[in-house]
Amino acid sequence: MMYDHFDNAVKGITDKLNQDPEGINARKKYVLELSKLGKKLYSKDENIAWCGVTAPFDLLGSMDVTSCFVEFVGALLSSTQTAGYFFEEAEDSGFATDSCAYHRAVMGAVLKNAMPEPDFIIGTSSPCTAGLAILENFAHQYKKDFFLLNVPQNYTQDAIKYLSSQLEEMVRFVSDHTKRPLSKQKLGIALENFNTSSTLLKEIYDLTKTKPSPVDNNILKDFGTVITLLMGSQEGIDICQAFKDELNHRIKTRRHHDSKEKIRLMWIQNRIQYPFPINEMLEDLGAVIVVDELNDVTWEPMDPDNPFESIAKRMISIPFSMNASERIKHLQDLACAYRIDGAINPCH
Amino acid sequence: MNKKIGFTCAYTPVPLIEAAGFSPFRIFPESKAPDQAGHLLHDNLCPHVKKVLDRALADDLPELEGMVFINSCDSMRRLADAWHEAKPDDPIILLDLPSGINSLSLDFLSKEYERLAKTLFKWNNEPFSTEKIKDEIAKWNLLAASVKKIEGIMSRNYFPGIASGLQEIINTAATDSTDKALVMAQNKIEPEKPAKGGQSPVFVFGNLLFDPKVYDLFEEWNMHVTASDFCTTSRFVTQVDTKADDNIFRSMAISYMEQTPCARTMDTTKPGNIAQKIVQRAKESNAKGVIVFTLKFCDPYLARIPMIRQALQKESIPFLMLEGDCTMGSMGQQQTRIEAFTEMLGV
Numbered sequence: 147m148m149y150d151h152f153d154n155a156v157k158g159i160t161d162k163l164n165q166d167p168e169g170i171n172a173r174k175k176y177v178l179e180l181s182k183l184g185k186k187l188y189s190k191d192e193n194i195a196w197c198g199v200t201a202p203f204d205l206l207g208s209m210d211v212t213s214c215f216v217e218f219v220g221a222l223l224s225s226t227q228t229a230g231y232f233f234e235e236a237e238d239s240g241f242a243t244d245s246c247a248y249h250r251a252v253m254g255a256v257l258k259n260a261m262p263e264p265d266f267i268i269g270t271s272s273p274c275t276a277g278l279a280i281l282e283n284f285a286h287q288y289k290k291d292f293f294l295l296n297v298p299q300n301y302t303q304d305a306i307k308y309l310s311s312q313l314e315e316m317v318r319f320v321s322d323h324t325k326r327p328l329s330k331q332k333l334g335i336a337l338e339n340f341n342t343s344s345t346l347l348k349e350i351y352d353l354t355k356t357k358p359s360p361v362d363n364n365i366l367k368d369f370g371t372v373i374t375l376l377m378g379s380q381e382g383i384d385i386c387q388a389f390k391d392e393l394n395h396r397i398k399t400r401r402h403h404d405s406k407e408k409i410r411l412m413w414i415q416n417r418i419q420y421p422f423p424i425n426e427m428l429e430d431l432g433a434v435i436v437v438d439e440l441n442d443v444t445w446e447p448m449d450p451d452n453p454f455e456s457i458a459k460r461m462i463s464i465p466f467s468m469n470a471s472e473r474i475k476h477l478q479d480l481a482c483a484y485r486i487d488g489a490i491n492p493c494h
Numbered sequence: 495m496n497k498k499i500g501f502t503c504a505y506t507p508v509p510l511i512e513a514a515g516f517s518p519f520r521i522f523p524e525s526k527a528p529d530q531a532g533h534l535l536h537d538n539l540c541p542h543v544k545k546v547l548d549r550a551l552a553d554d555l556p557e558l559e560g561m562v563f564i565n566s567c568d569s570m571r572r573l574a575d576a577w578h579e580a581k582p583d584d585p586i587i588l589l590d591l592p593s594g595i596n597s598l599s600l601d602f603l604s605k606e607y608e609r610l611a612k613t614l615f616k617w618n619n620e621p622f623s624t625e626k627i628k629d630e631i632a633k634w635n636l637l638a639a640s641v642k643k644i645e646g647i648m649s650r651n652y653f654p655g656i657a658s659g660l661q662e663i664i665n666t667a668a669t670d671s672t673d674k675a676l677v678m679a680q681n682k683i684e685p686e687k688p689a690k691g692g693q694s695p696v697f698v699f700g701n702l703l704f705d706p707k708v709y710d711l712f713e714e715w716n717m718h719v720t721a722s723d724f725c726t727t728s729r730f731v732t733q734v735d736t737k738a739d740d741n742i743f744r745s746m747a748i749s750y751m752e753q754t755p756c757a758r759t760m761d762t763t764k765p766g767n768i769a770q771k772i773v774q775r776a777k778e779s780n781a782k783g784v785i786v787f788t789l790k791f792c793d794p795y796l797a798r799i800p801m802i803r804q805a806l807q808k809e810s811i812p813f814l815m816l817e818g819d820c821t822m823g824s825m826g827q828q829q830t831r832i833e834a835f836t837e838m839l840g841v
């Protein structure tokens with residue numbers, strides 16, 4: 147079922163893009179790449195790792211592991227309105243009805259054999275205890291080896307050292323499973339790609355800060371969280387470049403006018419995934435979500451000569467990983483930089 | 495009378511608090527304080543954390559010289575944030591507790607415990623002393639050994655009142671002093687009342703159950719608690735294996751992480767191992783059934799219940815899940831279900 151979903155998406159979007167070869171179509175290209183990733187996850191001939199949200203996907207990619215955070219599938223099940231079916235399965239087996247809906251949906255999918263079986267699992271303690279608990283359930287259910295990355299909450303030397311040592315251990319764990327050692331050259335390329343993507347991301351976010359903003363309520367929805375799945379690859383760079391081009395094009399052609407943008411909003415945490423016309427409702431009110439909380443580059447460039455420490459610093463720098471005052475400060479900085487009029491904080 | 499240090503999590507080593515010259519004060523989530531935590535934290539957080547915050551907001555606490563928080567789960571971490579907001583002048587230390595047990599995480603936690611020790615001595619203007627810490631650990635270990643003995647007696651026979659008596663000892667260690675708890679424990683090793691038959695042997699576990707009266711109620715409802723696993727019962731009195739490492743803080747890290755870990759701590763080499771541990775403890779304590787008391791919105795526990803249920807089913811051990819807010823007040827609603835369960839188990 148899921149393989150077919152991704153396969154159809156890949157075919158459908160490719161056809162559409164072929165009909166408009168000159169177009170920028172950033173969002174379509176992005177969805178195409180994510181659908182290709184989905185297809186790989188559900189094909190049988192890849193090394194698959196189910197992961198926590200803050201796992202180092204660039205490092206895993208450089209080791210030829212196809213990896214993804216499980217909430218990605220939870221969101222997909224929600225947006226395709228199939229989550230309800232899986233909720234039932236999870237709840238029947240004892241998962242609490244008021245637990246996180248992403249996790250209940252994917253756990254139901256595991257129990258219904260609708261998730262691809264991983265080769266191993268990499269849990270992350272950030273962003274949430276619930277996510278880690280679900281990955282332990284995955285490992286238990288699939289009887290697969292489980293590696294845990296504990297992301298400390300303070301940006302101290304001890305914390306960075308602790309996480310970078312864990313990353314080195316993770317590399318050994320992955321190599322033991324794939325029977326392939328880490329290639330320093332491949333990791334170097336992945337980190338260079340990551341850096342190029344990060345530079346493009348910064349440019350994208352600078353463009354979105356302009357007033358009126360060239361974004362609509364959909365184009366950069368959950369972008370910061372999901373693009374990390376692609377950032378170590380050339381495809382990630384191409385996608386970021388496409389978004390940058392698209393926003394520049396919008397500014398140049400003045401597609402977005404002052405008159406349309408009456409209210410500038412920030413979206414805290416991630417968006418609503420199930421079909422719900424919030425974007426349209428906001429649009430009718432002249433409200434534009436100009437920034438999502440996680441659409442930001444909070445890290446320094448990766449140092450290919452010091453890869454584990456760089457990745458560790460990056461993982462700790464994500465606002466979810468730190469204490470509330472750091473996260474609030476980050477939100478305040480975004481509020482000023484984007485000159486917002488208000489913020490929406492959903493609970494799901 | 496020593497000044498008090500507040501804390502909320504069983505991974506807080508009491509010997510460090512006492513070595514620095516303070517008394518421990520574990521803040522239990524029970525009070526008549528009005529429900530105000532929702533102003534600072536989301537309503538969908540566990541009642542443990544919310545009630546503790548209610549107590550802080552209503553000043554329903556003794557005078558505290560400082561607070562020790564442990565980043566044991568998201569809710570606890572947010573409690574530390576909210577406390578800082580509610581009582582900005584309180585000295586606070588928040589320890590980072592790794593989720594998995596391995597050599598790196600033990601190194602990290604040992605440094606965190608060392609940081610805690612140094613902070614506590616500083617808060618009390620006392621010179622840092624490893625000797626004092628070792629002395630307190632020795633006393634603590636005597637208490638842990640006595641608690642284990644009492645638990646052994648509990649699991650072999652039903653002695654009315656022993657479970658609530660044990661809880662009183664543990665609460666004394668959590669909210670007063672190890673010395674006092676130790677005296678109580680040593681007096682309790684011989685049960686006050688003779689063994690009786692006729693009760694159903696049950697192993698109970700979950701988040702926290704700290705009111706001694708709850709255990710008396712269980713007995714009224716035909717239950718013989720053979721052993722328990724809550725962060726307010728014997729798991730709280732963790733025996734520190736001082737031989738585990740030359741470094742005392744690493745010994746503490748090893749002991750606190752490895753002894754009957756709570757659901758939030760994982761043995762990554764055996765995912766889902768908590769289920770096996772529950773089965774094993776239920777069997778060792780000669781229980782015929784298992785009851786879990788969980789708190790609403792507690793992700794660490796609720797997410798493991800399906801695995802635990804599965805493992806118990808496999809062993810044909812009857813299982814009852816009860817959700818509440820871990821106070822005596824909420825227990826009355828459980829009476830019918832508990833009585834039906836014990837009746838089904840038989841004696």
Ligand code: SF4
Nearest residue numbers: 246248273274276277
């Ligand atoms: S919604 Fe909350 S519980 Fe669910 S994955 Fe995100 S941070 Fe974790």
Ligand code: SF4
Nearest residue numbers: 540542567569701792
């Ligand atoms: S472990 Fe559960 S009960 Fe304890 S503080 Fe965390 S969420 Fe609350």
